[in-house]
Amino acid sequence: MHALIIDDSRAMRLILRRILAGLGFGATEAANGREALDLLEVGLHPDLCLVDWNMPVMDGYDFVSEVRKVREWRDITLMMVTTESEHAQIVKALAAGAHEYVIKPFTAEAIADKLELLGLVQDGALA
């Protein structure tokens, strides 16, 4: 399994990369939605994208909306990982095509639980 971690914070990308490594994922990083789209356009095809909302250049909402326009990328699972906790924002992201939503701060267990719900990891994979 391979994940694309999209967050403008290097510290946050590193934290997520460590959690994903513990779940058996390889990972590529992008600092904003535009960088992430560029990676997809040159052929990267991850199983999962972890997407922050507030980022410079292109935010996570616009990234999700762009990915969902492309037929070849429809099998990519999109999970928002963000501080945006308003119900309306969550609904907006899910309506745009995100599959799941995790609010920062999160634990490794919370990420594992969501990925298990999405069928991307087995029960107890973190242990």
Place this chain on the structure above:
Amino acid sequence: MILAMNGEQALVAASPKPTDVRKLTQEVWGTFLGEHGPLEVGTDLGFAPDWSASVSVKGEWNGVVALEMTTSGAQRLTRSMLGLETSEELVDGDLVDAIGEMVNMIGGNVKGLVRGPCRLSLPLVAAGRFAHGSGQREVVRLGCTWAAEPLAITVHAGRPAKSLTTRPLEAR
């Protein structure tokens, strides 16, 4: 008996409460940095901050959430978040990134405490003490200690953006 609130009282009433900000800050801190000791709230050491990070919330409620730290505190936070040893060198960009992300998480959760739709800005990190806008007043100040390092979390509130009067550009 109905008592009307003045503008100042209304501003405080609409703002996040110190107890709620304290709770969410300890949750954010504990989730990512808890293994290096708890965030103790209630101290006010009157320290001189070397770094300040802030995020603005704009919309129905208008305010700024700020985190102030010393350089040694910011270095400790950064090493903890990045999982680096004390022997590994840090550059200012590492500190800016780490304390910016911390205030982003605290600010995002503060935004969740206020009524109505609001937007969260990207974090702004600067050297020295946080400088708030002239129209804003401090509604929350948490003096804290973490890993023997002093830090402060503040929330400043101003009038909601929608109540500000602006002239059309062509009329200026």
